[in-house]
Amino acid sequence: MNMTQYSLTKYFSLTALVILIDQITKLIMEAKFQFGEFKPITVFFNLVLTYNPGAAFGFLAQHDGWQRWFFTTLSLLASVFIVIYMRKSRHLPRLCLGLAFILGGAIGNLIDRVRIGRVVDFLDFYVGNSHWPAFNIADSAIFIGVAILLVDEFSKKKP
Numbered sequence: 001m002n003m004t005q006y007s008l009t010k011y012f013s014l015t016a017l018v019i020l021i022d023q024i025t026k027l028i029m030e031a032k033f034q035f036g037e038f039k040p041i042t043v044f045f046n047l048v049l050t051y052n053p054g055a056a057f058g059f060l061a062q063h064d065g066w067q068r069w070f071f072t073t074l075s076l077l078a079s080v081f082i083v084i085y086m087r088k089s090r091h092l093p094r095l096c097l098g099l100a101f102i103l104g105g106a107i108g109n110l111i112d113r114v115r116i117g118r119v120v121d122f123l124d125f126y127v128g129n130s131h132w133p134a135f136n137i138a139d140s141a142i143f144i145g146v147a148i149l150l151v152d153e154f155s156k157k158k159p
Contacts, residue, residue, distance in 0.1 A: 008090055011100040018104025022137040023111060026120040038124065046124040050134045053118040075110040079103060094152040101145030108138030 029049050033039075038048035082103045089095050112119045121134035 007093070007096070008086065011086060011096045014097070014100040015104040015107070018101060018137070018141045019108050019111070022104070022108035022141070025137050026112065026122070029122040030120060033122075044126060046126070047122055048124040048134055050121045051116075051118040052121050052134075072110060072113045075106050075113065079106050079110065082106070092152075094148060098145040098148030098152060101141045101148065103145075105138040105140070105142035105145065108136070108141070112138075 029047065033047070033049035035049055035051065038046045040046050082099050086096050086099050086103075089099075109119045119136065119138075121136050121139075123136060123140070124134045125132045
């Protein structure tokens with residue numbers, strides 16, 4: 001195995017780890033909680049079982065089901081694009097790291113859409129009565145990946 005193959009292997013291993021942690025936590029939440037049930041953890045954080053048939057922040061969640069296949073297709077296409085882009089960018093470690101997190105998150109939520117037609121969310125942060133929309137490990141991985149890509153882009157030397 002040459003060094004290039006090893007480099008991508010570690011990024012795809014990270015992707016697999018994100019997917020595994022995401023799916024395990026979602027299955028645990030579904031086994032232990034009923035829809036809408038919550039457990040306070042701190043003064044600003046609950047665990048709560050909720051489902052999102054839409055995208056981020058419930059975007060398009062109120063529609064009659066077509067969005068399941070739209071977001072499934074979009075996730076599949078994005079995942080293929082990310083894999084191709086990672087292969088072409090294997091010499092850029094920070095870029096591949098960010099993309100590995102994003103890929104893991106995209107596939108984690110894709111599995112939910114295929115498995116149950118919606119995404120399992122359970123992390124509920126709030127201040128007083130103001131709640132951030134519930135999210136999950138896959139969403140967190142996507143956020144981390146985007147943050148890494150932004151740091152990578154802004155840290156590049158400008159000519």
